[in-house]
Amino acid sequence: MMEIRIHGRGGQGAVTSSKLAGLAASIEGKYGQGLPFYGFERRGAPVEVYLRFDEKPILISSRIYEPDGIIVLDPILAELGNVVARGLKEGGFAVLNTLKDPEEFEYAGKLSKIATVDATGVALKTLRAPITNTAILGAFAKATGMLKLSSLEEAIKRILRERFHKPNIEALRMAYDETQIKEM
Amino acid sequence: MMEIRIHGRGGQGAVTSSKLAGLAASIEGKYGQGLPFYGFERRGAPVEVYLRFDEKPILISSRIYEPDGIIVLDPILAELGNVVARGLKEGGFAVLNTLKDPEEFEYAGKLSKIATVDATGVALKTLRAPITNTAILGAFAKATGMLKLSSLEEAIKRILRERFHKPNIEALRMAYDETQIKEM
Amino acid sequence: MVKEKVEFITGNDAVAYAVKLARVKVIAAYPITPQSPVTEKLSEYVANGELDAEFIKVEGEHSCLAAMRGAGVCGVRTFTATCGPGLMYAHENLECVHRDRTPLVIAVPNRSYSSLFPDYTDSMCEATTGFIQLFVESAQEALDTTLQGFRIAEDHRVLMPLMVLYDGYVTSHTGATVRLPSQEDVDKFLPPFKPYVVRVDPSRSEYIQWERPGVPLQEMEHEMAMTNAKEVIKEANEEYAKIFGRSYGDGLVEPYRVEDADVVLVTMASMTGTARQVVDALREKGKNVGLLRLRSFRPFPAETFQELQKKYGFRAMGVCERDVTHGCNYG
Amino acid sequence: MVKEKVEFITGNDAVAYAVKLARVKVIAAYPITPQSPVTEKLSEYVANGELDAEFIKVEGEHSCLAAMRGAGVCGVRTFTATCGPGLMYAHENLECVHRDRTPLVIAVPNRSYSSLFPDYTDSMCEATTGFIQLFVESAQEALDTTLQGFRIAEDHRVLMPLMVLYDGYVTSHTGATVRLPSQEDVDKFLPPFKPYVVRVDPSRSEYIQWERPGVPLQEMEHEMAMTNAKEVIKEANEEYAKIFGRSYGDGLVEPYRVEDADVVLVTMASMTGTARQVVDALREKGKNVGLLRLRSFRPFPAETFQELQKKYGFRAMGVCERDVTHGCNYG
Amino acid sequence: MSDIVTTERVTIPPTGACQGCAMVLIARHTLDTLGRNSVVTIPASCGAWSGAMLIDRGPTQFPSAAAAASGIAAGLRAAGHKNTNVVVIAGDGGTYDIGLQALSGAAERGERIIYVCQNNQAYMNTGIQRSGATPRWAWTTTTPVGSVQKGKLVWPKSVPEIMEAHHIPLVATASIHNIPDLKRKVKLAQRLTTEEGKGLSYIEVLNTCPTGWRYPPEKMITLARLAVETGFWPVYEIVEGKFKLNMKPRKLKPLKEFIKLQGRFRHLTDEQIAETEKWVHARWQRLLERDERGY
Amino acid sequence: MSDIVTTERVTIPPTGACQGCAMVLIARHTLDTLGRNSVVTIPASCGAWSGAMLIDRGPTQFPSAAAAASGIAAGLRAAGHKNTNVVVIAGDGGTYDIGLQALSGAAERGERIIYVCQNNQAYMNTGIQRSGATPRWAWTTTTPVGSVQKGKLVWPKSVPEIMEAHHIPLVATASIHNIPDLKRKVKLAQRLTTEEGKGLSYIEVLNTCPTGWRYPPEKMITLARLAVETGFWPVYEIVEGKFKLNMKPRKLKPLKEFIKLQGRFRHLTDEQIAETEKWVHARWQRLLERDERGY
Amino acid sequence: MTEQKIEWKTLRGRKLDEEAIKKYQEGRAVWAWRVFKPIVDEEACRRCWLCVDYCPEGVIEKGEKAAEINYLLCKGCGVCAEECPVEAIKMERER
Amino acid sequence: MTEQKIEWKTLRGRKLDEEAIKKYQEGRAVWAWRVFKPIVDEEACRRCWLCVDYCPEGVIEKGEKAAEINYLLCKGCGVCAEECPVEAIKMERER
Numbered sequence A, B: 001m002m003e004i005r006i007h008g009r010g011g012q013g014a015v016t017s018s019k020l021a022g023l024a025a026s027i028e029g030k031y032g033q034g035l036p037f038y039g040f041e042r043r044g045a046p047v048e049v050y051l052r053f054d055e056k057p058i059l060i061s062s063r064i065y066e067p068d069g070i071i072v073l074d075p076i077l078a079e080l081g082n083v084v085a086r087g088l089k090e091g092g093f094a095v096l097n098t099l100k101d102p103e104e105f106e107y108a109g110k111l112s113k114i115a116t117v118d119a120t121g122v123a124l125k126t127l128r129a130p131i132t133n134t135a136i137l138g139a140f141a142k143a144t145g146m147l148k149l150s151s152l153e154e155a156i157k158r159i160l161r162e163r164f165h166k167p168n169i170e171a172l173r174m175a176y177d178e179t180q181i182k183e184m
Numbered sequence C, D: 001m002v003k004e005k006v007e008f009i010t011g012n013d014a015v016a017y018a019v020k021l022a023r024v025k026v027i028a029a030y031p032i033t034p035q036s037p038v039t040e041k042l043s044e045y046v047a048n049g050e051l052d053a054e055f056i057k058v059e060g061e062h063s064c065l066a067a068m069r070g071a072g073v074c075g076v077r078t079f080t081a082t083c084g085p086g087l088m089y090a091h092e093n094l095e096c097v098h099r100d101r102t103p104l105v106i107a108v109p110n111r112s113y114s115s116l117f118p119d120y121t122d123s124m125c126e127a128t129t130g131f132i133q134l135f136v137e138s139a140q141e142a143l144d145t146t147l148q149g150f151r152i153a154e155d156h157r158v159l160m161p162l163m164v165l166y167d168g169y170v171t172s173h174t175g176a177t178v179r180l181p182s183q184e185d186v187d188k189f190l191p192p193f194k195p196y197v198v199r200v201d202p203s204r205s206e207y208i209q210w211e212r213p214g215v216p217l218q219e220m221e222h223e224m225a226m227t228n229a230k231e232v233i234k235e236a237n238e239e240y241a242k243i244f245g246r247s248y249g250d251g252l253v254e255p256y257r258v259e260d261a262d263v264v265l266v267t268m269a270s271m272t273g274t275a276r277q278v279v280d281a282l283r284e285k286g287k288n289v290g291l292l293r294l295r296s297f298r299p300f301p302a303e304t305f306q307e308l309q310k311k312y313g314f315r316a317m318g319v320c321e322r323d324v325t326h327g328c329n330y331g
Numbered sequence E, F: 001m002s003d004i005v006t007t008e009r010v011t012i013p014p015t016g017a018c019q020g021c022a023m024v025l026i027a028r029h030t031l032d033t034l035g036r037n038s039v040v041t042i043p044a045s046c047g048a049w050s051g052a053m054l055i056d057r058g059p060t061q062f063p064s065a066a067a068a069a070s071g072i073a074a075g076l077r078a079a080g081h082k083n084t085n086v087v088v089i090a091g092d093g094g095t096y097d098i099g100l101q102a103l104s105g106a107a108e109r110g111e112r113i114i115y116v117c118q119n120n121q122a123y124m125n126t127g128i129q130r131s132g133a134t135p136r137w138a139w140t141t142t143t144p145v146g147s148v149q150k151g152k153l154v155w156p157k158s159v160p161e162i163m164e165a166h167h168i169p170l171v172a173t174a175s176i177h178n179i180p181d182l183k184r185k186v187k188l189a190q191r192l193t194t195e196e197g198k199g200l201s202y203i204e205v206l207n208t209c210p211t212g213w214r215y216p217p218e219k220m221i222t223l224a225r226l227a228v229e230t231g232f233w234p235v236y237e238i239v240e241g242k243f244k245l246n247m248k249p250r251k252l253k254p255l256k257e258f259i260k261l262q263g264r265f266r267h268l269t270d271e272q273i274a275e276t277e278k279w280v281h282a283r284w285q286r287l288l289e290r291d292e293r294g295y
Numbered sequence G, H: 001m002t003e004q005k006i007e008w009k010t011l012r013g014r015k016l017d018e019e020a021i022k023k024y025q026e027g028r029a030v031w032a033w034r035v036f037k038p039i040v041d042e043e044a045c046r047r048c049w050l051c052v053d054y055c056p057e058g059v060i061e062k063g064e065k066a067a068e069i070n071y072l073l074c075k076g077c078g079v080c081a082e083e084c085p086v087e088a089i090k091m092e093r094e095r
């Protein structure tokens, strides 16, 4: 089982990103689980969401304290190692929305892989708003190969309202293309 | 233990009569119990109250289905044998507010004693309203000797508002004097 | 010597009288049959200046309990009374009172949601809400238990809300011979309320932020308070007996003719009177039968039952209850 | 063959989807975390014309349940959802629903009065109010059980209201892979509601005065209905399995690896997942441990427990629960 | 004499109410006017004593009459009954106090409910306790006449005014001494609410309850008439925003004529009567102005 | 610039509310104006996120803020604190809907409570569901924009109007773009309610919530100003019966200027905007008349 | 499926046809509530039917000649007598 | 009497003196919520204090020379910049 923690801030769509990822996994015949650490998302306030993937049904439903990887939707949060890298497994991975280089993160050392992308930039270009959830999934897909772009696109179509399909798919693809991957 | 059922109609003060009787008994060092078959008294509607006296503390608190005697505050009710004489013990007694003769009551036969008084008349004279509760207690005191006039007077003073003391004591005494007792 | 007055009053009046003697500071109440006479009598005491209390004549029971919580955190003695649908309507706030750790006393002449007969479904639903629940048998005991109730609930080892429960229509409305203690004696038994902490106090010079850790720890403490309550109930029963000469078993359970009993009936509240007569009758026929009246339903005195069972060696208990839990023959 | 769609949705969404499939006719609801998404999703279905229902957007939960009672007596299928303080606020009306004998289904993502974590104090207070209470483990089961719920509650042998309970914040908000049945198949499983009697019907040519005898007789009948419910829950579980291929034990209790178990854990709702893993781990270490998931908390399936115990011969049961009853270590 | 003829009666005497109960009169005329295509719900109140009927009754708890009625209305529509009158008959306790929220919510939602409040200015069914509608200084069992407090200490609220603030199609007050006016308003409610679906109609009728007000029952209508003639109970209607004072005595009678007949006011001082009269007259003045203005 | 200087602050930042939250602004100015001799109770609402304070807070459940405050006020008096401000800060949900009854009861009893409603026209704390204050046609998660129903179907109610019907000493509306006016009204409430004991004061402030209304947070004050300038949010006061419109733009701006900035109104047709404007203008007209009349 | 249909005893529907109503009314006669009984003076009655409207219980009918009171159901409140504009109704002591 | 006084852990009173407040604020700093940061142009500021009133969080002080923002507690909402009548505040991307 793969356990991932998503970090974002109210307004960036972290919960939706977990729904998209979970649905994509389901489409691929896997089992997914997305568990928001619930609270109504105050605009601007940090949010955590837990994501699990497995080949067989997932039984537990606790929060994730020691993730295999993290996905960070916000460039400032990405820099707060004590927040996002909390309990992160030695040799885990990180998918970060940032303009910085992977090495600049103090927690880079204990990871095996860091993927970086300017998801905010991508979102502003495609959606005209800093809603970074679909962009970061593009980066995640590229970095881990755990989900296919096509199933994420399918998920976008099934979950979002129609007028948002095109720009989000664009964000997904653009981020996929722009993501830098660094094996540590 | 003596078990008595009081019958009246909303507005005649049946519940108060049980309180007066109970307090009078307490004053005499006996134990009393007064249990209204509760419902807010609709003006005009029939009401039942259960009264118990004993030398020792009274344990049960059920309604009374087979009374040793009845007290009826209303002349029309007094005539409704199927209502007031329900379950009345063979050889029991009745204290009735009526202008009729004891023999005229169809249930007279099975009783040992009937006391009659025009309590309505007494009440109209003393209280200027057909509130027959204190008057009927005067009749009860005379008929059964179970309570002393003096303790009933004391009870009136302790329970009623001051401006009602005099007329009610008058009603009590007048009824006591006017009560006709017939051993059957 | 104890100074008492003998009166012929109902259970409701007895409770109201006890509240007056307890010098309660804030009352909120809403009418409901068969509780209303408590509210009415207290209104009279306040209107006549016999009781110097704030009386909030709320617009419903949900608000009633909200007001009681509000007054409670100011550190003053509080009282209310309700039952049946009124108790049910207030449920959300009842569920919260014990979280405030304010020693509110509530009088409950039990009735069901609709029927006009005594029935414990109203308070049974509240058996999980953290209330101490003392079921009483008579008007006299209602008075005594209301006075004890404040002392128990306010004890710093307890600080939980408490219900005085009696049978609606029966105990509530039955006139009975009751001994009324004097104010002087009551003041000895029940000194003014000393709050453990006053959470709402504008005169405090230091500003304090009240915090509560997670629910599990709260629950543990409340459990502890309930365990302590058993001792405190016993103590109150004893102390009361010392001053007023009346006690009810050990305060938790009142045994009746249990010596050498093979079988004991377990009863609550006013049905006990009848049960006592049944026991007497059976004893006369030579049957070794006894009776245990459960006075403290919460906290449930399991130990007392065990002790009594050990002491008197009875084999079986038959429980008479006045409520029904649907679909649960084993829960 | 059964037609299903696979989606990744939360427990709340699964419930809302089931309500749509059940072609519910009247809904009333009020937002409360973590239930609100059910209300929101149903609002969407109605706004989009996907569900042809009256939706009363009440001003509070007490009114919500009052409205559900009002609609229920008109003989139509009704649904609502609430939890925590919302459930508590509605308590007075909850206590009355079963008296109407209307088969209301309520979804309850459990939470406590204040904490934002799953905790059953909200629904435990309602365990005495005549509701059938089915605790479910997953989003999939929430969907399945909501559909079964209508069938169970509406069965003329039952006619009692029913709660579908799942862990708030956990099952309610966790996205999971869920199979969505087709409308066609659901229509086969759950035909339109046929009321036993329509108490409010202005088109009736004869005028009828409805009367209810005393509470004791009512209680007896409700008890009978609850007893019947055990059978009916089992039947619904079986029928559902026939059409959709999914079942949950016998509908009342779901056993897991109980063969030759010496000890079994008894669990409810989502904690079961973790418990299953524990059992697996212990089994690997050679410990003969099993698990019974209690699905039907009311009616309580004492017989099923006994049967299972007889069949598999385990010696001890350990109960894991998520609620606390104060002052009752033996009640 | 009524100018509206109902084809059939739906109320069946006798009732369980007191001799000379005005609540019964209100319920009878309301329901008989609406006829058989109606469903009524009556929360806990003296209304519980209003006897048998040839229409169905929906269940409700005391605080939730309007919410229960909302459910009944929805349930009826869902069951295919589109034109049934859904009626509430509640007391002032169930309207001014414990049931106000449900009523306000139903009004906002535009529920098709005809809500009739029989206002006897106290909780009578439980034994005459104060309500939000109890007049200032009136005696009730919870506002007793004691040595330091005598009667109710505060002014009453007015649900007709509160409902007006909800901008519903009909708010009206009525008096039992004018039955044709009451029936006309009930018919109006039927049109606006049931037929045209414009939302909730609210009618409040003064229930001159002899038991609670402490006067001999035969004076029931006399009291109602005096209440209107002294300005104590203004009878008006607000139909889709248009205001009309329905009964306008040239000159108001002295309030004392109304007060003196009732035991609940026995203890009032002349100052208190005068102050109440001032209060009554100020309100009356505003209503006259509004009547002139038409809104 | 405030014309009222408070000696000390009682609110301590930061709060847990959204960036650019107007509720926080309302709570801060209210409490800082009243100062330390105050106790506040905040029912479930975004107010739960308003952070630490140097005054005590009383407990309440969501439906019962005004009742809890009544208890606090009584408890404080009983404990000897005669001049403490007892304040409620509630949302529109807790005021218009689930808490209305407790508020109405407290008003009738003449409780000494300063009740401030921060009206963001929806249940924001639970994720933007409709309330009784939600404008007609507005999107919320329970009045979604679907194919057969688009937004809220009915007009909102107005608790200031409802409270006016209660004849309490002060009913006022206020806007966050005019902080001195807000503070003045809070001081007025303190005088009438706490000091003179005349009963409950009610102040309602439009909370231009960026999260729920769907607009960028920096426009918070702009939106508030536009709400007043378009007549969408009239700012007035009724002090012991005397009416005054506090902000009277010569000519109202087109409502569209206010509407178009907000995501919750995105789907409105021109007809719907026009109808809302008509509704707004009719109300405005009445208020102007009342302002003239003075009551 | 077990055919174990339950019979509801808790909800009894009583049909209200004319006969049932009559029986019902007889069973609940309230004449015993009366202290005074209203007597209509047929000659004096002007058939204005005010008493019909005002009788709280609704037990006065529009008769051929005059108002007709149903004495089974009249509670004796006295409203009709008080309100009759021509004093055609007198209250007499019941017995 | 058993002296078995319980210690309440469920109700912890934390004294709020200046120091405690400072510590509390540091522990809950919200600067990380910002995407943009308000920068005051000291020269431009006319000390009208509108921003002081309008800052929702109340984290702008009346400084000696100009408005002073507490950057630990500013959430970056942009209201101050939007409302400053002389545009003395600019929002800059945080990093």
Ligand SMILES: Cc1ncc(C[n+]2csc(CCOP(=O)(O)OP(=O)(O)O)c2C)c(N)n1
Pocket (backbone or CB within 6 Å): C031, C032, C033, C061, C085, C086, C089, E023, E044, E045, E046, E047, E062, E063, E090, E091, E092, E093, E094, E095, E120, E121, E122, E123, E124, E125, E126, E131
């Ligand atoms: C929740 C709840 N609280 C209290 C009651 C008790 N109760 C029943 S009727 C009533 C008073 C009704 O007063 P009102 O509505 O004015 O009607 P009236 O009796 O005067 O006709 C009360 C308090 C109840 N049934 N339910």
Ligand SMILES: Cc1ncc(C[n+]2csc(CCOP(=O)(O)OP(=O)(O)O)c2C)c(N)n1
Pocket (backbone or CB within 6 Å): D030, D031, D032, D033, D061, D085, D086, D089, F023, F044, F045, F046, F047, F062, F063, F090, F091, F092, F093, F094, F095, F120, F121, F122, F123, F124, F125, F126, F131
């Ligand atoms: C009895 C009850 N029902 C529902 C809730 C859930 N709830 C908490 S806050 C809230 C909405 C608050 O809305 P409002 O009063 O407008 O305040 P806002 O969040 O908009 O500031 C709701 C529905 C609750 N706490 N208690």
Ligand code: SF4
Pocket (backbone or CB within 6 Å): B042, B043, E016, E017, E018, E019, E020, E021, E022, E023, E024, E046, E049, E120, E124, E125, E207, E209, E210, E211, E212
């Ligand atoms: S108390 Fe008043 S309203 Fe109630 S039944 Fe009697 S007369 Fe009618």
Ligand code: SF4
Pocket (backbone or CB within 6 Å): A042, A043, F016, F017, F018, F019, F020, F021, F022, F023, F024, F046, F049, F120, F124, F125, F207, F209, F210, F211, F212
């Ligand atoms: S949702 Fe609105 S009111 Fe609530 S905290 Fe956010 S901005 Fe403030």
Ligand code: SF4
Pocket (backbone or CB within 6 Å): G040, G044, G045, G046, G047, G048, G049, G050, G051, G052, G066, G067, G083, G084, G085, G086, G087, G088, G089
């Ligand atoms: S009121 Fe008098 S005149 Fe008119 S119908 Fe009745 S009895 Fe006849």
Ligand code: SF4
Pocket (backbone or CB within 6 Å): E020, G038, G054, G055, G056, G057, G058, G059, G060, G069, G073, G074, G075, G076, G077, G078, G079, G080, G081
């Ligand atoms: S006395 Fe009363 S009940 Fe009898 S007929 Fe006249 S008005 Fe009707």
Ligand code: SF4
Pocket (backbone or CB within 6 Å): H040, H044, H045, H046, H047, H048, H049, H050, H051, H052, H066, H067, H083, H084, H085, H086, H087, H088, H089
């Ligand atoms: S609003 Fe602008 S000018 Fe005024 S104090 Fe703030 S920064 Fe200075």
Ligand code: SF4
Pocket (backbone or CB within 6 Å): F020, H038, H054, H055, H056, H057, H058, H059, H060, H069, H073, H074, H075, H076, H077, H078, H079, H080, H081
């Ligand atoms: S950006 Fe917002 S929080 Fe920061 S100082 Fe300006 S107004 Fe205050």
Ligand SMILES: [Mg+2]
Pocket (backbone or CB within 6 Å): E091, E092, E093, E118, E119, E120, E121, E122, E123, E124, E131
């Ligand atoms: Mg009333």
Ligand SMILES: [Mg+2]
Pocket (backbone or CB within 6 Å): F091, F092, F093, F118, F119, F120, F121, F122, F123, F124, F131
């Ligand atoms: Mg709001």
